[in-house]
Amino acid sequence: MTDVSPPSKRQIARWRRYLANERAEAAVYRELAHRKTGEEREILLALANSESRHEQFWRAKLGDYVGMPRQPDLSTRFMGFLAQRFGSVFVLALMQTAESRSAYLDDADAPEQIAADERIHAEVVRGLAARGREQMSGAFRAAVFGANDGLVSNLALVMGVMGSGVSSTVVLITGVSGLLSGALSMAAGEYVSVKSQQELLEASEPDEEADDALPMLDVDANELALVYRARGLSQEEAEHKAQDVLASLHTTTEPPRKSEAFGRGGQSITGVGGAWQAAISSFLCFGSGALLPVLPFFFGLSTTTAGIVAIILVAIALLCTGGTTGILSGKPPLGRALRQLAIGLGAALVTWGLGSLFGQITGG
Incomplete structure (x- = not known):
């Protein structure tokens, strides 16, 4: 008769964490299923049932060591929070990332079957998230990228002017000018782009x-x-x-x-939204991002203080836009947020250095 040694404290803690996470992930899928109908609902419920099977495996493996129910990981709880209140493509994108980075792949205690299940789950969620991304309005993505452009370009402009040693009033005027010129330029470019595309499509109409x-x-x-x-x-x-x-x-x-x-036969031409709508949307999105770097200068703060506050505000906004684009692309949001922050602050640092050099040369 073979003696089976009891699991170590580390194993028990890890298995209990797996048990809590599987239970929570099943709840997330069921919560998402409540907001769907038809095939998507069936797929999400099937995923929830699979996670419940995994939950039962870890419960059986723990046996008498199952202990009191514990909280799942913070990321899983966060996804549950989003699923309860929004149930959007963001949750599916986060679940895709979580399934792709399953801890079972490197754990000898996890059966190969469960590890394989998690890999397949990642592909199922990827497909569901792709449906959501296709259904998501392009205007939302344009808003995120437009606001990000305003943040980076106007912060770089403000920091470059600050580096030359000019007064806070001059920085404010320059920042507002950059906001208006950039927003108008974006709006004009969007209008011309959409209008030109409409005219090209109209040329193909019977x-x-x-x-x-x-x-x-x-x-x-x-x-x-x-x-x-x-x-x-x-x-x-x-x-x-x-x-x-x-x-x-x-x-x-x-x-x-x-x-x-005189139909188009086998051709398919995709409709395009109004040029004015695209222009106004682009103006507002860019302008909202470009406003943050100049906002502190409206309150009469010293140039240095206003500059520091502007950097903090823009840094927070860059983290948000970078995380959002990461979620939309199915990538880890933290990495994309930090990348966006590095790009934005890096551009500001370069222009500040050039502004300082220009100020020294001109004696400002």
């Missing part, structure tokens, strides 16, 4: 007056089939569609609609 020529076409020999071939249909499909359209002229009193007679 001509409304072309409908008038349909009744005069020869039923047996006509160029209508060429229109459909030019728009992506095969020769056989194009000829069949042309025959149907011309036949309808003789069997109905109303002419075929333009969408039926």
Whole structure:
């Protein structure tokens, strides 16, 4: 008869943590499932059931050492908090990261089957998160990136002017000018970009007056089939569609609609939002970010104090925007937040150094 040695204190603590995390992750998936319908709901409930099986494994493995229920890891609790109140793509993106970094991969006490389950869970959540990212409005992403541009560019401008040794009033005027010029430039660029894309799409729209020529076409020999071939249909499909359209002229009193007679065939053109809407959104997003670096200078603080406060405000905002983009891209948010912070403060440091050098050269 083989004696089984009792688990060590470290093993018991680790298994209890696994048990708590599996229970909490199952609850997160069930909470997300409550906010979904159809196939997504079924998938999330299946994931929750799988996590419950893992929970039962660790409960059985602990046996008499299961102890009192303990709190899961802070990150898992945070995901549960988000799932209860928002249930958005952010939670799925965080769950994707958590499943991808499962501790089971390097733990000899964890069965290979559970470790493999976690890998597959990561891919399932990746697919669900991808659906959410596709459904998420592009305006939200544009808002995050626009605000980030305003933060970095105007902080760099303010720090560069500060480095030259000018007064707080001059820094304020320069910062406000940078805010307005940058926001207007972004708005103008967005307007031109969207408007140009709309005009390109309109150039591909069928001509409304072309409908008038349909009744005069020869039923047996006509160029209508060429229109459909030019728009992506095969020769056989194009000829069949042309025959149907011309036949309808003789069997109905109303002419075929333009969408039926001169449709795009196999082509698909994606609609574009209004140019003015894009311009205004870009102006507001950039402006909101660019306002933070100059905000402290409105309160009559000394140049140094206002500069320090501006750096702190922008640093917090950069951490938020960097973390948000990290979540949206399915990457660890902390790493993306710190990267964004380093880029923003690095640009500010460079411009401050150049401003200081310019001030020394000019004797400012």
